[in-house]
Amino acid sequence: xxxxxxxxxxxxxxxxxxxxxxNLALPSGAELQVQRHxxxxxxxxxxxxxxxxxxPIAAEAQAxxxxxxxxxxxxxxxxxxxxxxxxxxxxxxxxPDADLSAWLAETQRRYPERRxxxxxxxxxxxxxxxxxxxxxxxxxxxxLPTVLxxxxxxxxxxxxxxxxxxxxxxxxxxxxxxxxxxxxxxxxWRERLQARLEAAGSHVRQNVxxxxxxxxxxxxxxxxxxxxxxxxxxxxxxxLLQPWLPTAP
Numbered sequence: 001x002x003x004x005x006x007x008x009x010x011x012x013x014x015x016x017x018x019x020x021x022x023n024l025a026l027p028s029g030a031e032l033q034v035q036r037h038x039x040x041x042x043x044x045x046x047x048x049x050x051x052x053x054x055x056p057i058a059a060e061a062q063a064x065x066x067x068x069x070x071x072x073x074x075x076x077x078x079x080x081x082x083x084x085x086x087x088x089x090x091x092x093x094x095x096p097d098a099d100l101s102a103w104l105a106e107t108q109r110r111y112p113e114r115r116x117x118x119x120x121x122x123x124x125x126x127x128x129x130x131x132x133x134x135x136x137x138x139x140x141x142x143x144l145p146t147v148l149x150x151x152x153x154x155x156x157x158x159x160x161x162x163x164x165x166x167x168x169x170x171x172x173x174x175x176x177x178x179x180x181x182x183x184x185x186x187x188x189w190r191e192r193l194q195a196r197l198e199a200a201g202s203h204v205r206q207n208v209x210x211x212x213x214x215x216x217x218x219x220x221x222x223x224x225x226x227x228x229x230x231x232x233x234x235x236x237x238x239x240l241l242q243p244w245l246p247t248a249p
Contacts, residue, residue, distance in 0.1 A: 019061070022075070024106055026099040030082035034075045034103075035061070037068040038163075041129025045115040045245060048107060049076045050131075052124035053089045059217040059230050072241060073114075075107065079127065089123040089152075100131035117244060118146040119237065122214060125151035126166050133171040143175040143203065145244040147237060150184055150214040153193065163189055164195060172199035177240040181212030206241060 014130065019035040026032055047067065051060060055078050059203045064074035079100075085091035108116060120128035132144055154163035176197060180190050187208070194204045209216070216222060217230030229236065 019076070021065070024103065026082065026096075027102050028083075028096045028099050030099065032077055032079070032082050032099070032103065034077045035064070037064040037074040037076065039068045039071050039073040040103045041071060043113060044071050044073045045117060046073045046075065046107065046111055047117045047119055047241070048104065049074055050118075050120040050124050050128045051076065051078045052120070052122050053080070053087050053092055054218060055080060055087050057218050059233055063217075063234035063237060067238060068239075070234070070238055072238065072245070074116075077103065079124075090129050094124050095127050097130050097134050100127055101134040104131055104135045115244070116144060118144055119149070119242060120147075120151075121149035123152045124134075127151055129153075129166075129172050133168055133175055142171055142212075143179045145177075145241070146174045147177045147179070147240045149179045149237075150181055150186055151178060151193075152186065152214075154189065162192065165193070169193075169196055170200050172197055173243070174203075176202050176204045177243075178204065178206045179209060179240060180206055180237065181214060181216060183212055184214040186214070207222055209236075 019037050022034040022036050024032045024034060048117060049060070049064065051057065056076075060076065066078045067074050079095050079163065080087060080091050082099075083094065085094055104116070117126055118132060120217070128146070128148075132146065153166050153169050178190070178194070181186050190206060190208075194206060196205050211223075211225045213219065213226065216226035217233050219226060222230065
C-alpha cells in the first residue's frame with residue numbers, strides 16, 4: 001500500500017509539460033474536455049486515449065506526458081464527466097455512440113494530416129471500439145492502430161464455455177495491439193478473443209506481462225513489480241505503438 005501511494009505521489013509531483021485543455025461540443029449537447037499533451041513536432045502521430053470508469057488517473061496523465069516527450073501527441077479524455085455519470089463500469093455503456101464517433105471525426109477535421117491512433121483500458125475498450133465502428137473514417141482508410149490494455153470485452157464466462165462477447169467485437173475491423181497481464185482473468189481467454197476479433201476482420205498482436213494483474217498501474221494493493229511497471233507505463237505503450245510510428249530519417 002505504501003509503495004502504491006509513493007508512486008501516486010511521485011506521479012503528481014513529476015515535472016511535466018502542462019497539458020492544454022480542449023473543449024469539444026458533442027451532438028448530445030454535452031461538452032467534452034480533452035487534455036492535450038502536445039508533442040514537439042507539428043506532424044506527430046496523435047493518440048486518442050479514452051479513460052475508464054476510474055476517471056482521471058495520475059499514472060495515465062504521466063504516461064501521456066512521457067509519450068508526448070517521445071514524439072507522440074496524446075489527447076486524454078474523461079468520458080464520464082460530460083454526463084455526470086458515476087465512476088462505475090456500467091456508466092461507460094451510457095455514453096452516446098454518436099458523441100464517441102464525433103470525437104474521432106472532429107479530431108480528424110482539426111488535424112487532417114496527422115495519423116490517428118486509439119487507446120483504452122479495461123471496460124473502456126468497449127466504448128472505444130463502438131466509436132471506431134460507427135465512425136465512417138475508420139472504414140474509408142487503413143485500419144486504425146488501436147492499443148487495448150487488459151480489455152474487458154465479454155459479458156460473462158461460464159466454466160468450459162465460450163465467453164459472451166460484447167456485440168462490438170464482431171463489428172471491429174482495426175489494427176489491434178493488446179497488452180494482457182498474465183495474472184488476469186482475460187489471460188485465459190486471450191486466444192479466443194484474438195480469434196474472434198480476427199474473424200471480424202481485425203489484425204491482432206498480443207503482448208503478455210508476467211506477474212501483473214488488470215489495472216496494475218492504478219491498484220491500491222499494487223505489488224512492487226506492478227508499481228515499477230506503472231512507473232514506465234508510457235514506455236510500455238510506446239513499445240506497442242512502435243510498429244505504427246514513423247521511422248527516423
